[in-house]
Amino acid sequence: MSVDENGAIDAFERLGLTSYEAKVFIALHRLGSGTARDVARVADVPRSQVYSVAESLEARGLVETQQSSPIRYRPVSLEEAEETLRNRFEQERERAFEYVDEVKRESSGEETREDIWTVRGRDRIDDRVVDLISDAEERIVFGTRLPELFTDRIERALEERSSTGTVAIGLSRDDRVRERLEALEGVTVETPATFPETDRRSGRIAIADDGILLSVVDDDGSETAIWSSGSLFASVLIQLIETGEAIPVDPSSSTERSA
Incomplete structure (x- = not known):
């Protein structure tokens, strides 16, 4: 040429x-x-x-x-x-x-629709759960059926907040998750009252005062969550979950487990 x-x-x-x-x-x-x-x-x-x-x-x-x-x-x-x-x-x-990749991951990782946020990716969801738990002052509920979604960071955040007197409830039917929850002083461990045996999609739930996060796991193992805090959506969803008896409303009715 x-x-x-x-x-x-x-x-x-x-x-x-x-x-x-x-x-x-x-x-x-x-x-x-x-x-x-x-x-x-x-x-x-x-x-x-x-x-x-x-x-x-x-x-x-x-x-x-x-x-x-x-x-x-x-x-x-x-x-x-x-x-x-x-x-x-x-x-x-x-x-x-x-x-550009960082901008793309940030924009695709979390997006908002009014008071409801969508978060994609395990690491980012883990960050959001830890933030919710760490900011709680009155009550925390954390649950998952998958041991890999109960990370060390979430465990440390639960232990730290429960040590300050914040009511902390752990939910799971998985023995491995329950054992780790039971080892945390001040954390009350419960078995979800309603839990479909065929469930293969639920990821984790985190409720911290007036904030809530719910995640699902896709067939390829990817995780997506919605979360909201201090909104009408969050208060209604928390109320629906509690009145559906998936989560005990009165944690004093349970036996506190400690290490």
């Missing part, structure tokens, strides 16, 4: 060089080395601009400067220049796409 100088300059610009930088770099390869006067003679760049452009190219690792009088410049080899630009392109690509 035949490329003329204008095409090459355009290509260098797409690689991040300015038009003047591309012209000076090409001119220096044409000359081998030269002063600002030499460069200005063969390139469409004013001599007064050559100095700053050459300094910029030197900072990019594309030009070397000889401190003589007058100052002389020479380009690095094409192989070295190509490697330098390739590395810079990769660094900028990674920086750009890492940021």
Whole structure:
């Protein structure tokens, strides 16, 4: 493929060089080395601009400067220049796409519809459960049928809040989850009154004062949750769950388990 100088300059610009930088770099390869006067003679760049452009190219690792009088410049080899630009392109690509990926994960991880929030992904749901529990002052309810959803972070948050006198109830039919809950001082362990034996979708529930989170697990193991706090939606949902006897309304009727 035949490329003329204008095409090459355009290509260098797409690689991040300015038009003047591309012209000076090409001119220096044409000359081998030269002063600002030499460069200005063969390139469409004013001599007064050559100095700053050459300094910029030197900072990019594309030009070397000889401190003589007058100052002389020479380009690095094409192989070295190509490697330098390739590395810079990769660094900028990674920086750009890492940021976009972070923005995408943040936006796809949690979204709002008025007072109801949707959270996707186990780590983000774990964060939200820990936040709800940590902010509770009066009562906490946490339950899950899956041991892997009762994480160490949630366990520590439950233990910390229950130690301050916050009422804490743990719900599960799974023996492994119950054993861990029972080992936490101040946490009351209950068996859900209503629990379909065929349930394979429920994830976890967390109620903390006037906040609630409910999650489901998909066939591929991914988890999605809705949560709300201090809203009419949250108060109605908590009331529906409690009056449905899935959660005991009066925790004093249960036997407190301790380590």
